[in-house]
Amino acid sequence: MNVKGIGDKTYERILEKFGNEGAFLSAAQNMDVDSIAEIDGIGEKRAVDIVLSILGVESSAFLKTEYAERLYREILALLDSYACTRSAKNRIALLQPSKDKNRIENSLKFAQEAKALAASLALKREEITNHLKSIGKLKEPLPKFDSSRTIVVDEYDAPIVRTLSKYHSVVTADDLSSDPGLVLYAYSSGKMDTSTIENMITVPLAAPLYEIVPESAISFYISNRETLERVAAVRKALGRESCIEDALEDVDGIKKSELDIQKMDLAVRNALDRINAKLKEKVKELSISGDDLLEMMGSGMPKKIQSLYDVVIAEEGATIKEECGYAIKPFKMKYPVEIDDEEFEKEKQRIKVKADTELYYKKVKAAKQLALLRPEIEQEFREIIDFDYKFALGNFALDYDLNTPEIIGNEFNVSNGIHINLARNPKGQRISYGIGNGTNTVILTGANSGGKTTLLETFAQTCILAQMGLPVCAKGAKVAIMDELYFFSKQRSLDAGAFESFLRTFLPLVTTDTKKLILADELEAITEIGAASKIIGSFIDMMKETNSYSILVSHMAPEIHKYTDVRIDGIEAKGLDENYELIVDRTPRINYLARSTPELILRRLHAKSNGKMKEIYDRILGLFNGN
Numbered sequence: 001m002n003v004k005g006i007g008d009k010t011y012e013r014i015l016e017k018f019g020n021e022g023a024f025l026s027a028a029q030n031m032d033v034d035s036i037a038e039i040d041g042i043g044e045k046r047a048v049d050i051v052l053s054i055l056g057v058e059s060s061a062f063l064k065t066e067y068a069e070r071l072y073r074e075i076l077a078l079l080d081s082y083a084c085t086r087s088a089k090n091r092i093a094l095l096q097p098s099k100d101k102n103r104i105e106n107s108l109k110f111a112q113e114a115k116a117l118a119a120s121l122a123l124k125r126e127e128i129t130n131h132l133k134s135i136g137k138l139k140e141p142l143p144k145f146d147s148s149r150t151i152v153v154d155e156y157d158a159p160i161v162r163t164l165s166k167y168h169s170v171v172t173a174d175d176l177s178s179d180p181g182l183v184l185y186a187y188s189s190g191k192m193d194t195s196t197i198e199n200m201i202t203v204p205l206a207a208p209l210y211e212i213v214p215e216s217a218i219s220f221y222i223s224n225r226e227t228l229e230r231v232a233a234v235r236k237a238l239g240r241e242s243c244i245e246d247a248l249e250d251v252d253g254i255k256k257s258e259l260d261i262q263k264m265d266l267a268v269r270n271a272l273d274r275i276n277a278k279l280k281e282k283v284k285e286l287s288i289s290g291d292d293l294l295e296m297m298g299s300g301m302p303k304k305i306q307s308l309y310d311v312v313i314a315e316e317g318a319t320i321k322e323e324c325g326y327a328i329k330p331f332k333m334k335y336p337v338e339i340d341d342e343e344f345e346k347e348k349q350r351i352k353v354k355a356d357t358e359l360y361y362k363k364v365k366a367a368k369q370l371a372l373l374r375p376e377i378e379q380e381f382r383e384i385i386d387f388d389y390k391f392a393l394g395n396f397a398l399d400y401d402l403n404t405p406e407i408i409g410n411e412f413n414v415s416n417g418i419h420i421n422l423a424r425n426p427k428g429q430r431i432s433y434g435i436g437n438g439t440n441t442v443i444l445t446g447a448n449s450g451g452k453t454t455l456l457e458t459f460a461q462t463c464i465l466a467q468m469g470l471p472v473c474a475k476g477a478k479v480a481i482m483d484e485l486y487f488f489s490k491q492r493s494l495d496a497g498a499f500e501s502f503l504r505t506f507l508p509l510v511t512t513d514t515k516k517l518i519l520a521d522e523l524e525a526i527t528e529i530g531a532a533s534k535i536i537g538s539f540i541d542m543m544k545e546t547n548s549y550s551i552l553v554s555h556m557a558p559e560i561h562k563y564t565d566v567r568i569d570g571i572e573a574k575g576l577d578e579n580y581e582l583i584v585d586r587t588p589r590i591n592y593l594a595r596s597t598p599e600l601i602l603r604r605l606h607a608k609s610n611g612k613m614k615e616i617y618d619r620i621l622g623l624f625n626g627n
Contacts, residue, residue, distance in 0.1 A: 006050060013039050023469040025206060028054040032209050033090035034137065044086070048093045055094075062467065064516075067487040071460050072097070075468075078420065080394035084132035087385040092392070097467035099481055101407060107469020108404050111393055115402070115471065118394025121188045124237050125395065131230040131237070132388050138381055141223040143167050144215070148356070150180040151212070154189045156207055160212075182356045183397075186212050199353050201360060201556045214360070214367035221251045228377065231384045238387070242380055247373050250366040259355040260324065261348060266323065267323040268318045268339060270331065271316040276336045278312045309333055316560040326351055352416050395472075399424065402471035405462070411436030412459070412549050417474030419458045431455060431587040436480065439567050441543045441550045445557045446571030446594035448601060451586040453490070454555045455571070459489050459551065480549070483514035490522045503535075510542035518550035529556060537563025557593055570594025576604055 006014070017039050018024040019296040027035050028051045037047035063069045076095065076524050083089045098104055121128060143166035151170045153161055164170050164186070172505055173192045176183070183197055186205040188322070194200050210217035221228065225248065232244035260443070321327040328351070330344035331337050400423045413434025422428035433455065435442055444452055462472045486509065509518060523536055533556055541551055541564050554560060557568045569588040577583050582600060606617035 001470070009127045010039070010041065013041065025054060030056075031091060031094055033094065034087050037090070037525075037529065039430040047185070048090060051094060054095065054615050057094075057096040057098065060483055062099070062483070063464075064484045065488065067489045068460060068464075068485045069486065071457060072464050073459065075420065075464060075470075078468075079392065081395050083394045084129060084392070085135050085385055085387060087386045088388040088392055088619070089443045091389045095468050095470070097464055097485075098469065099467070100484060102479060104407060104467060104469045104481070108407075108471065110400040110468075111397060111402075111469065112389075112404050113473050114390045114394035116394070118391060121238075121391070122398075122548055123138050125184065128234055128391065131233045131325050132384075132391070134226060134230045135234075135384065135388075138220075138227065138378065139223050141219040144219065146215070148181045149184065149360075150176065150182070151184045151186050152176060153186050153205060154191055158188060160205065160209070163209065164212065167215065169257075180354065182339065182360065182573050183214065185358075201357065208371070210367040210371045211364055214215055214268040218251060218254065218363060220374065221247055225251075227381070229619065231381050234384050234387070235380060240383075243373055243376055244380065247370055247377060250369055252581050254359070254363055254366055257359050259352055259359070259590035261352070264324040264328070264348065264351075266329065267320045268344065269324075272331065272337060272339055274319075275312050275316050275331065278315075278337060279337065279487075282308055282312070313337075328480065332586040367423065386433070397471050400473055401475075402473055403475060403477075404475070405466045405477035405485065406439055407466065407473045408478050409477045409480055411464070412480050414472075414474045415476035417458055417462060417472070417477065419454050420461050420473045423473050429586045430475070431458065433459075433569075433588050434478070435549050435551065436478075440548065441540050441552070442547070442567045442569050443557045443560060444551055444553045444569050444571070444588060445538075446572035446588070447582060447584055447597040450571040450573055450584045450594075450597070452571055453521050455586070455588070456521055456551060459517070460485065460519055461583060480515070482514045482517045483547075485519045486516060486520075488518075488520040488523065503516060507535075509548070510539065510546055513546075514548075516546075516548035516550075518548060518552075520550065520552045522553055522555065529559060533559035536560050536564055540564045567591060568593050571598055573597045576600055576607075 014024050014036075015021065017026065017035070024036075025169070031051060033044065033047045033051055036050060037044045039047075042050070046569055054569075063072050077093065079095070080089055083092055098107075101585065118125070143163075145166065147167055147213070149168045151164050153164075153170055153174070156170075156172070159172055165179075168184075171177075183200045184200045185192060185194055185200055186207075188205045194202065195363070205212075221561060228244050229247065232242045232248075235242040235244075298545050313331055317327055317329045325326060328344075328347050330340045330347055332340050400420060411434065415432045415438065416430040418428050418430045429451075431451075432477070444455070446452055458473070462474060462477055462479060463482060463485055464478070465472045467481065506523075509516060523532065527546045535552065536558050537550065540550075540552070540560070560566065561568065567590070568589050570592040571588050572585055572592070574583045574595040581604070582597065588594075602617055602621055602624070606614060606621060608619055
């Protein structure tokens with residue numbers, strides 16, 4: 001198999017897990033990361049990479065700069081924080097930007113449904129989330145060996161014998177010990193003489209494993225109890241039916257039927273104390289005649305005392321049965337009364353064999369039902385895992401007020417949009433801005449700290465979210481599907497080698513046919529102002545000849561405009577508020593050269609300074625005022 005991350009040994013383990021290549025590929029296409037991650041030597045991260053490779057999705061084909069990758073990872077981390085189960089987190093890790101319009105629109109439809117679902121469950125959100133957080137993977141418990149039961153077989157060579165030996169001792173009739181405990185005869189030929197063995201249970205060797213070793217079916221429910229209870233609780237909150245509670249009731253019924261020897265010991269010893277106390281008290285009420293004394297000398301106990309013993313022990317025998325379920329009276333008829341330890345051990349062994357036999361039949365009955373229910377319960381579990389992913393996506397969209405964008409071919413427009421990190425801040429200012437419809441490149445100018453970088457990041461987030469098939473952080477948006485996203489962050493002054501490297505990366509963007517969104521923040525730092533304006537001007541001219549889009553933030557728009565005809569938009573600072581903070585309309589004005597704000601910033605610093613520094617700011621401000 002020619003798939004990234006799968007070598008020959010890994011491929012062998014995949015076939016062992018899934019049976020054939022088709023089943024594996026089907027699991028990958030259904031994004032079943034969990035099943036693939038369970039394969040020895042793969043793990044979750046590698047499973048995610050394998051699934052992405054099979055799906056043909058590669059983020060690096062779309063996210064072309066480190067800054068764009070960072071914005072993508074931040075979105076993914078934000079969404080991941082809403083997922084509760086490991087499975088949902090793995091599903092989120094598979095989310096990658098796509099260029100397939102049908103896939104994007106199907107994902108957007110799913111996300112819209114998820115948001116509506118989350119809204120309908122808003123009042124139950126905390127309850128459901130708490131349950132989801134405690135849902136783990138369904139574990140397949142390892143066989144647990146129990147020496148109190150022996151399985152007798154006619155021959156050792158049956159394939160199932162190896163499996164049975166993981167649970168109990170497996171012998172032939174010739175090797176059966178004198179004290180084997182509960183004996184199961186798993187017959188094939190039926191040649192063993194069973195008449196000589198008491199309490200033997202017979203079952204066909206060809207029967208399902210759970211009919212021979214019922215614990216093989218029951219242990220799944222015991223090992224996964226908390227997860228199953230949480231799944232049932234979520235289903236109940238969602239108004240969905242579940243058979244989990246019935247299954248766990250069957251398991252609990254088995255537990256209640258188990259013999260508790262310690263409880264029996266305690267009941268007998270407590271009864272002993274009460275018997276002696278009652279005898280001591282009641283004997284005071286007896287009057288002993290001479291005939292009674294003669295009878296005692298002849299037979300050892302007068303009838304009156306014997307009758308008293310019988311009544312008291314009978315009363316306590318009834319109490320013992322109430323406390324432990326068995327009517328046993330292992331007492332020596334003497335005073336003080338003692339426990340006949342030898343008799344008590346025989347009685348316990350008799351009861352244990354009988355109880356174990358009865359319990360075995362109860363376990364087999366329950367195991368049949370539990371084995372039948374397991375596929376349905378596993379399906380219930382998968383549905384809740386799928387729900388967790390959908391619920392996480394819905395709550396994310398709900399909390400950040402994400403809305404479905406319109407996927408179109410020739411426009412990139414954000415209406416009442418906001419940077420996702422500001423979306424939950426009531427003071428965050430929304431912006432409406434766009435390019436396209438004949439204008440594919442603009443220069444964005446304006447105030448320092450006016451939000452130019454934030455606007456670029458908002459556009460990048462909108463592009464990434466939309467092409468991941470997720471709603472965007474805007475009241476409305478029109479998004480063209482891009483082949484590549486480039487985000488160039490603010491550059492420090494570059495030396496000659498770094499400048500050459502930058503040119504090798506930046507300028508070839510106009511030589512390929514792929515549709516790109518290019519966002520660049522203050523590229524003028526690449527070299528001296530004169531050279532920078534010529535380079536950027538040439539780039540803009542060449543960009544006009546492509547089907548790509550670019551927004552370039554610059555403080556030197558007039559200089560660039562000398563070399564190209566380009567639309568210049570501006571974010572304008574209108575002044576300072578009472579706290580000397582900038583008053584900025586963060587939505588750019590179209591075809592407007594907005595000046596930077598050095599004077600406003602100087603005034604703010606002047607107002608907040610004192611002493612010598614205030615005098616310095618005074619002198620500088622004087623230059624702006626023509627003094």
